[in-house]
Amino acid sequence: MATLELRNVNKTYGPGLPDTLKNIELSIKDGEFLILVGPSGCGKSTLMNCIAGLETITGGAIMIGDQDVSGMSPKDRDIAMVFQSYALYPTMSVRENIAFGLKIRKMPAADIDAEVARVAKLLQIEHLLNRKPGQLSGGQQQRVAMGRALARRPKIYLFDEPLSNLDAKLRVEMRTEMKLMHQRLKTTTVYVTHDQIEAMTLGDKVAVMKDGIIQQFGTPKEIYNDPANLFVASFIGSPPMNFVPMRLKRKDGRLVALLDSGQARCELPLGMNDAGLEDRDVILGLRPEQIVLAAGEGNGSSSIRAEVQVTEPTGPDTLVFVQLNDTKVCCRLAPDVAPQVGETLTLQFDPAKVLLFDANTGERLGTVAALPVPGHADNVTQFKGR
Amino acid sequence: MTSFAAKPSISLSRIAIYGVLILAVFLYLIPLVVMLLTSFKTPEDINSGNLLSWPTVVSGIGWVKAWGTVDGYFWNSIKITVPAVLISTAIGALNGYVLSMWRFRGSQLFFGLLLFGCFLPFQTVLLPASFTLGKMGLASTTTGLVFVHVVYGLAFTTLFFRNYYVSVPDALVKAARLDGAGFFTIFRLIILPMSTPIIMVCLIWQFTQIWNDFLFGVVFSSGDSQPITVALNNLVNTSTGAKEYNVDMAAAMIAGLPTLLVYVVAGKYFVRGLTAGAVKG
16 A cells, blocks of 8 residues: 655656656546546556556656655566456466465465455456466456456555446456445556546546646646646546637626627626636636526526537437537427427536637636526436446 | 259359369379379389389389388478477567567567568578688588577578567567566467467478478588488489489488378368467457
């Protein structure tokens, strides 16, 4: 068990080549579950390999507990890793796979047997111990790979997209199981994924990465509700956040966003009131579940009438697409209230939750201030979790 | 589907296919048949009959005489081939392991240069090799010949192993490193156990190459240290006395049998190893 701290970690594969990792700075407490998430090529796997010691860093320090492990070889870091391909030793039985690391570390045979038995029981793979990896299904291989990592009781677990080779149903099952396992074992864990749902559901802390830079580091809630920039906002959330380009205006001393659905216009008062934002090109960020059906005619300035262009029923809710400022906007509505294509409906926004981004740099703009808007929150159709 | 199965299996195209195949088999086997028949004939029989006729008396005299002439050289060949095959395969495996899983700066260039060895004609290395062997004091020795074969074979064995290991997932080595295993432990406990098919390919290839080698044998050995290929040539090319075709044929068969045996024993691995793709992890 240990804390993990990355201090200004840099990685480049050679002079003249672009930095693969740039000034990575993060730290997690003992027992925390850290998610590294980002699109492919963002450096998340490289970062994980650096933590494991499979790749050397070219700057900064990696601290496990109070110890700087940057110069240590992988075997001395007391880390176990689960690979995307599982990397089970094909010629060894499941038992030998789990015992391999213990044997190399010269653990007495009796202890090895006990440890293998413990892990096998924990993962319910006791009946598979004498099989070869080739005789196992994908899900079983995944369990064995986890068992191999669990066996050594290392300071830190690293998971490199461990669920991405499983089919959709099994993936969801294993996700829950991993969370249970972590709650039980409370071992510091770093988990790489490109799946934002895994990131949201599993992590205590999430680091969103792009181009070798951490875009934002925080709790899943912070990342979701308070994204640092356009990239984070677009990457986290499914269906993704809607982005509506527009200019802001100041009216009666308040910032307002001008929305045009083709059928109607509205001047949406915003939850922020920073000076200097008016008359700038901005991008308005609206999560699909934050757009709701208004009761009756809606409430003036924070609602707008719009025509339904496409509907996508997903089961728990129906995605309804309308046009705002010539941009397709997705609204997540309850299936029982979902309208038909061509119908006109009145949509209502929650001004306190609307986000603003700079149209050029993608940076977040404005500071959110709690702003009471009369009557907006009472008739909100609650977004139901999937 | 049943209608296909019920269809009569004899059709014109089928007959044509089998006809061609049988003809091909016949053409390929004729030399072997002639050799076998001749080796069991007496010299008189050979002189009187035609090539394909059955021996009037089945006689082992040719084989006995052939073995009496080449047996020493047969053991020479064994003494050259076995160590040369084993050493070149072992080093090739290690090379392949390094070049695919422990890449270093310039390893691709190194591999590229090594590949030149596969395309280098024997003749071009004769003089430098002879010079080197002389300097090392290994001229005209079995050890020297083993050395030449090992060096020349390395290009091929490295290529085989490297290409086989390239399809082995890197994660295996990474996982083993995290488990605490070092360079040689990983090679011995994880990589080698999964290399059986390619080891077989390598053994067969190297055995065939080295056993059948004539040029290196004739250049780098002399007298009693010559391999069987050279001895066979000397036997067949003697200009004195009457030609003993039965002895020649029997000696040629003796020279060819070991490679044949290796193919029969390990041949299935050869095809499997050449076609084996990624290893299911």
